[in-house]
Amino acid sequence: AQSVTQPDIHITVSEGASLELRCNYSYGATPYLFWYVQSPGQGLQLLLKYFSGDTLVQGIKGFEAEFKRSQSSFNLRKPSVHWSDAAEYFCAVGAQSNTGNQFYFGTGTSLTVIP
Amino acid sequence: EAGVVQSPRYKIIEKKQPVAFWCNPISGHNTLYWYLQNLGQGPELLIRYENEEAVDDSQLPKDRFSAERLKGVDSTLKIQPAELGDSAVYLCASSFRVYNEQFFGPGTRLTVL
Numbered sequence: 001a002q003s004v005t006q007p008d009i010h011i012t013v014s015e016g017a018s019l020e021l022r023c024n025y026s027y028g029a030t031p032y033l034f035w036y037v038q039s040p041g042q043g044l045q046l047l048l049k050y051f052s053g054d055t056l057v058q059g060i061k062g063f064e065a066e067f068k069r070s071q072s073s074f075n076l077r078k079p080s081v082h083w084s085d086a087a088e089y090f091c092a093v094g095a096q097s098n099t100g101n102q103f104y105f106g107t108g109t110s111l112t113v114i115p
Numbered sequence: 116e117a118g119v120v121q122s123p124r125y126k127i128i129e130k131k132q133p134v135a136f137w138c139n140p141i142s143g144h145n146t147l148y149w150y151l152q153n154l155g156q157g158p159e160l161l162i163r164y165e166n167e168e169a170v171d172d173s174q175l176p177k178d179r180f181s182a183e184r185l186k187g188v189d190s191t192l193k194i195q196p197a198e199l200g201d202s203a204v205y206l207c208a209s210s211f212r213v214y215n216e217q218f219f220g221p222g223t224r225l226t227v228l
Contacts, residue, residue, distance in 0.1 A: 034216065043119070043206060043219035044158070090157050094213070103148075103213070105157035 004093045006106035013081050014114050021076040021109050023091030032094040033074040035065055038108075039087045047089075050074065061085070086113045117141070119220035121207050127226045133195035136223045140189070140209030147184060148217060149192050150206040158206055164190065165213065194225075202227045 005024045013019055025031055032051050036044040048059025055067040065076045074091060088110050094103040120139040128134050140147050146165050150158035161180065163171040166187040175182065179198070184190040194201055204224050208217040 036219075041221075043221045044208075044217075045219070046216045049216055092157075103160065103163075105159075107157045108155070110155075 004091055004104050004106040006089075006091055006109050008109045009107070010110045010112070012112040012114060015083050016080050019076075019078045019081045019085070019111070021089050021091075021111070023074045023076065023106060025072050025074065025091075025093045027093060027095045030095070033065075033067060034092040034094070035059065035063070035074070035076045036090045036092060036105075037061075037087050038090065044090065047076070081111075081113055083113045083115065086111055119207055119209055119218050121205075121220035121223055123223055124221060125224050125226075127228065128197055129228050130199055131196040133193065134197050134225060135191055135193045136205050136207075136225075138190045138192070138207030138220060140207070141218055144209035144211055144218070145187070146210045146213050146215075147190050148206075148208040148210075149182060149190070150208065152204040152206055152222070154203075161192070163213070197225075197227045199227050201225060 003026045007022050034049045035047040037047050038044045047063045048057050048065055050057050050067045058064050063078050065074055067074050088108045090108045091106040119141055122137050126134055148163050149161040151161055152158045160174055162169055162175045162182050164184045167184050180194055182192045202225055204222040206219055206222045208219045210217045
């Protein structure tokens with residue numbers, strides 16, 4: 001079955017520490033990969049996307065993500081977390097398959113930043 | 116450039132009442148999505164439009180939910196009658212094409228009492 005997995009439901013990091021949020025997908029076709037952030041009471045905002053080419057992609061707010069086909073992963077990273085990064089983070093995957101075009105979100109990772 | 120506009124932002128109704136949500140996508144975006152988001156969960160696609168055609172409505176509970184996108188621009192999602200389990204945030208998003216980045220509206224938080 002096709003799926004998007006974010007193994008970490010909740011992560012707590014100290015301000016200034018590095019961050020890595022995990023995302024794994026299971027699709028037979030070449031996926032399009034996205035990371036979104038959602039602050040409380042707000043809609044989702046795109047952080048970055050991967051369609052093809054360089055497997056390390058840069059996004060807004062200092063985030064980056066690396067596509068690793070061999071591991072079916074697209075982990076999100078930030079070298080130094082700011083208090084304003086506290087939010088919900090969603091990995092999303094879009095793919096074309098024999099059954100049609102599909103787009104799925106993971107269940108999200110909630111990030112808490114402590115001073 | 117204006118973003119995706121949704122109204123209302125909040126809605127409280129009693130069960131069995133009807134409710135409607137409105138979405139105006141970004142100008143020029145052909146693809147429009149309605150999502151349901153429960154607390155602590157990721158968005159779940161209800162329906163996707165390409166222009167005025169509903170191309171993916173497999174997850175839309177058609178016994179009570181309906182949607183339309185007349186003229187391929189703004190869209191309305193309706194629930195009739197609402198049930199307690201429909202309490203959630205309803206998100207609208209648009210993109211130039213499917214798989215392009217989606218731009219989300221702020222959502223409508225529905226509470227069914």
